[in-house]
Amino acid sequence: MPAYRSPRGTRDLLPDERATWTEVERTAADLAARYGYREMEVPIFERAEVFERGVGEGTDVVEKEMFRLVPRTEESEAWALRPEATAGVVRAYIQHGMQTWPQPVKVSTIGPMFRYDRPQAGRWRQFRQWNVEAIGDPGPAVDAELIELGLRFYRDVGLDDVEVLVNSIGDPACRPAYLERLVTHYREREGLLPELERRRLETNPLRLLDSKDPAMAAINATAPHAVDALCAACGDHFAAVRDHLDALGIRYRIEPGLVRGLDYYTRTAFEYYRSGAEGQQQALGGGGRYDGLVELLGGRPTPGIGFAIGLDRVILTRSEAGAPDVPPTPPLAVVVGADPDATAARLRIATDLRAAGLAVRADLARRKLGRQLEAAVKDGARFAVIVGDELADGKVGLRDLDGASQKPVELEDLVPILRRKAGG
RNA sequence: GUGGCCUUAGCUCAAUCGGCAGAGCACUGGAUUGUGGCUCCAGAGGUUACGGGUUCAAGCCCCGUAGGCCACCCCA
Numbered sequence A: 001m002p003a004y005r006s007p008r009g010t011r012d013l014l015p016d017e018r019a020t021w022t023e024v025e026r027t028a029a030d031l032a033a034r035y036g037y038r039e040m041e042v043p044i045f046e047r048a049e050v051f052e053r054g055v056g057e058g059t060d061v062v063e064k065e066m067f068r069l070v071p072r073t074e075e076s077e078a079w080a081l082r083p084e085a086t087a088g089v090v091r092a093y094i095q096h097g098m099q100t101w102p103q104p105v106k107v108s109t110i111g112p113m114f115r116y117d118r119p120q121a122g123r124w125r126q127f128r129q130w131n132v133e134a135i136g137d138p139g140p141a142v143d144a145e146l147i148e149l150g151l152r153f154y155r156d157v158g159l160d161d162v163e164v165l166v167n168s169i170g171d172p173a174c175r176p177a178y179l180e181r182l183v184t185h186y187r188e189r190e191g192l193l194p195e196l197e198r199r200r201l202e203t204n205p206l207r208l209l210d211s212k213d214p215a216m217a218a219i220n221a222t223a224p225h226a227v228d229a230l231c232a233a234c235g236d237h238f239a240a241v242r243d244h245l246d247a248l249g250i251r252y253r254i255e256p257g258l259v260r261g262l263d264y265y266t267r268t269a270f271e272y273y274r275s276g277a278e279g280q281q282q283a284l285g286g287g288g289r290y291d292g293l294v295e296l297l298g299g300r301p302t303p304g305i306g307f308a309i310g311l312d313r314v315i316l317t318r319s320e321a322g323a324p325d326v327p328p329t330p331p332l333a334v335v336v337g338a339d340p341d342a343t344a345a346r347l348r349i350a351t352d353l354r355a356a357g358l359a360v361r362a363d364l365a366r367r368k369l370g371r372q373l374e375a376a377v378k379d380g381a382r383f384a385v386i387v388g389d390e391l392a393d394g395k396v397g398l399r400d401l402d403g404a405s406q407k408p409v410e411l412e413d414l415v416p417i418l419r420r421k422a423g424g
Numbered sequence B: 001g002u003g004g005c006c007u008u009a010g011c012u013c014a015a016u017c018g019g020c021a022g023a024g025c026a027c028u029g030g031a032u033u034g035u036g037g038c039u040c041c042a043g044a045g046g047u048u049a050c051g052g053g054u055u056c057a058a059g060c061c062c063c064g065u066a067g068g069c070c071a072c073c074c075c076a
Helices: A015-034 A048-055 A086-095 A141-156 A175-187 A195-203 A205-210 A214-221 A232-247 A311-320 A343-355 A369-379 A389-393 A411-423
Strands: A045-047 A079-081 A105-114 A126-135 A162-168 A252-254 A266-274 A285-289 A304-310 A333-337 A360-362 A383-387 A395-400 A405-410
Touching (some): A015 A105, A015 A126, A045 A086, A126 A311, A141 A304, A162 A232, A343 A383, A343 A411, A383 A411, A389 A395, A395 A411
Antiparallel strands (some): A045 A079, A266 A285, A285 A304
């Protein structure tokens, strides 16, 4: 029982595990670049207001799950660790006058998010997300582009059976009227509502739609859907999004009960699930359009859309699906020596090889040659450079650890030989 | 934030009715002194998650706390 351990809901990514992460994050960054989304970064904490206004005061994310930082003085600004990335990216868009850049501004970012929630498998207090945002494009084509990008990412990291659920939740033109109809629907059945749902009817009636309470199934079956109550503009937009998805040959499911948990979403909303593993906890990612967000945070009215993919869940799901871990890259060679104490010679030779761009470990522990070779093999190195008495003649032994063959090599020939081996 | 199950060495797990805390793997060293994965030997590693209580005696029984997992809730 160590005195200290990682805080609840956080974890250490040790080298064996981190190699898989590096690969997954590289896949994400490469895809973003290939699709024309440029990498950027925003702070991991912001004025709490950015999230309160951006994500929404009434959302669980802000109300219950936000990591607020204790102010150091009375006058200090109220800060919070970011529970999601979009609000900060939009804040940066406004701050740096990106509306003067060629529109749309397409960006991508990877980093940790923080939510003070009770941990569970697939749910952490610190987790990493890949975010992709297109700000300044009203769609509908870019909506389909993003949905397809997410699906390609899952496929590229080895998750073949991810499906996307799509919905449209309207905009300020049609949502108020729809909400009124929805609330009326529930009010007429108020006596049948569970206590929790009755309370939510006041704060966030949309959420009743995806309630998993069995008592709600019958009530929701007859509830009006946002997709059926869209205004002409939203209806046209949603139809065009579907046309674009069809044109790309993407299989998707329209899910009228799909409601996103953050207030800023308008029109297109989508979530990714591993097939057959639906249910909120299993969401691998999600996103949607946020046409009102830039204005809400103090900018000019600007449409936007983006998605967030939870990398922890992607990696968890990947290994549950039997995908092999990515092994850490082993050194090409390890420099070992007959004289355990001759560490300076081993270090000097390794340093020269590294200066030539080769991945080389030096065995600097003062143990006998047999142990050094044993460690080199366990390291996965392909070669051992063996330093012994021949060094006086400018020679070392180059041993092939797979074939167990060995030959003397002039010190100055070592770099070209190893370069050739590394290349082939 | 609510309820349930769990916690013994770095990891996976033993320990009979409450009676001297162990094994395998991993780690370090050795096997007559310059050659690896196997084998053999040895070593190190524990306040049994933490804090109380009951008892002659607690890893085991009771209470609390922390952490993990599961179901809610919610998100990714």
